[in-house]
Amino acid sequence: MPSHSSPFQRSDLPQPEPAPDPLILARKTEVTQHLKRIHEPILGNDIVSLGMVRNLQVVNDYVYLRLYVGRHQYALQGQVQQTLSELIWCKKVYVQLCTIPGVRITLAVSSGKGGVGKSTTAVNLAAALSRTGAKVGLLDADIYGPNVPQMLGLSQSTVSVTETPDGQRFLPLEAHGIKLMSVGLLAEPDHPLAWRGPVMHKILTQFIHEVEWGELDYLLIDLPPGTGDAQITIVQESPICGVIMVTTPQQVAISDVRRSVQMFRRVGVPVLGLIENMSYLLCEHCGEPTPIFGRGGGAQIATELHVPLWGQIPIDPRICELGDQGEPLPLKLPTAPLSLIFAQIANGLNATFGISTALEPELQGTA
Numbered sequence: 001m002p003s004h005s006s007p008f009q010r011s012d013l014p015q016p017e018p019a020p021d022p023l024i025l026a027r028k029t030e031v032t033q034h035l036k037r038i039h040e041p042i043l044g045n046d047i048v049s050l051g052m053v054r055n056l057q058v059v060n061d062y063v064y065l066r067l068y069v070g071r072h073q074y075a076l077q078g079q080v081q082q083t084l085s086e087l088i089w090c091k092k093v094y095v096q097l098c099t100i101p102g103v104r105i106t107l108a109v110s111s112g113k114g115g116v117g118k119s120t121t122a123v124n125l126a127a128a129l130s131r132t133g134a135k136v137g138l139l140d141a142d143i144y145g146p147n148v149p150q151m152l153g154l155s156q157s158t159v160s161v162t163e164t165p166d167g168q169r170f171l172p173l174e175a176h177g178i179k180l181m182s183v184g185l186l187a188e189p190d191h192p193l194a195w196r197g198p199v200m201h202k203i204l205t206q207f208i209h210e211v212e213w214g215e216l217d218y219l220l221i222d223l224p225p226g227t228g229d230a231q232i233t234i235v236q237e238s239p240i241c242g243v244i245m246v247t248t249p250q251q252v253a254i255s256d257v258r259r260s261v262q263m264f265r266r267v268g269v270p271v272l273g274l275i276e277n278m279s280y281l282l283c284e285h286c287g288e289p290t291p292i293f294g295r296g297g298g299a300q301i302a303t304e305l306h307v308p309l310w311g312q313i314p315i316d317p318r319i320c321e322l323g324d325q326g327e328p329l330p331l332k333l334p335t336a337p338l339s340l341i342f343a344q345i346a347n348g349l350n351a352t353f354g355i356s357t358a359l360e361p362e363l364q365g366t367a
Helices: 022-035 075-084 118-131 197-209 229-237 251-266 297-305 317-324 337-353
Strands: 053-059 062-068 092-098 103-111 136-140 160-164 167-171 173-175 178-182 216-222 242-247 271-276 309-312
Touching (some): 022 053, 022 075, 062 075, 075 092, 103 118, 103 229, 103 251, 103 337, 118 178, 118 317, 118 337, 229 251, 242 251, 251 297, 271 297, 309 337
Parallel strands (some): 103 242, 136 178, 136 216, 242 271
Antiparallel strands (some): 053 062, 160 167
């Protein structure tokens, strides 16, 4: 009786990958240990722990890696070359420098879920940083809800392109001293950004590498919520030196933050701090705070994940009104409780990253 193979069993199944070469593994470990001797002086940690070294490969006697840096960190490339030249087996080190021209610090603003006020937080933080005198850019990469142009009064604007020695580049828009580029500006009004994987990857990569930002102290990237393909693309393609997580006090949001933090740590990007949004409502008559979404969630997850809690942002009805008008509250009402909290966070970032700014008089007391 003839033997027939089952139609439900594939005869062309992929063969298991060969075991990794023990010598290559040992050499990668040795390279990593050498790289951990190089410290970034401002952040006070080694370049491996900071996620600045990616795509490390050892091929025979050669080392290949990508080094993600800001404009003030170019000297680290020479330090990497010098440190790895001490390896007696290494014939040559290839370091691909990955940076956004003119940008000093790139930070991502992320959330585990939608609806926690991530984009509003990104806009208010950009406004607070701008008030300190820092040069700030904001990249709205939230493909699911690109609302930042409206919050800055630029929803009716169009993107223009300029010729540069490196080819064509997008020109960012500007409002309130903040430079802006948004994926929402590429779509017709009220039309969805229905991008699938390869198209989305290409467009997001263009937005990271093909915008003529000029000289910036900070570039804030407003990420889509969650932990999907878009977030991973942006993190892997840009020199993000850290992530700012946004949450609300309720446990549903906290659970999603936990997943997001683990995702960033898995890809080697540190989570710098946590902002708890909608923490409480201040009574307009007596000033008593009411935690209408619960209390303690931000502090709980910050302690659990060893992430500093930077601030607890109150609910302020004026933030909706001013946002619809394209006026960030920290610029319009700088002495409001919400504005003062963002001012403290902005001053803390300037101190951390060594950004020298001329603080406005009402902000000096919050430093």
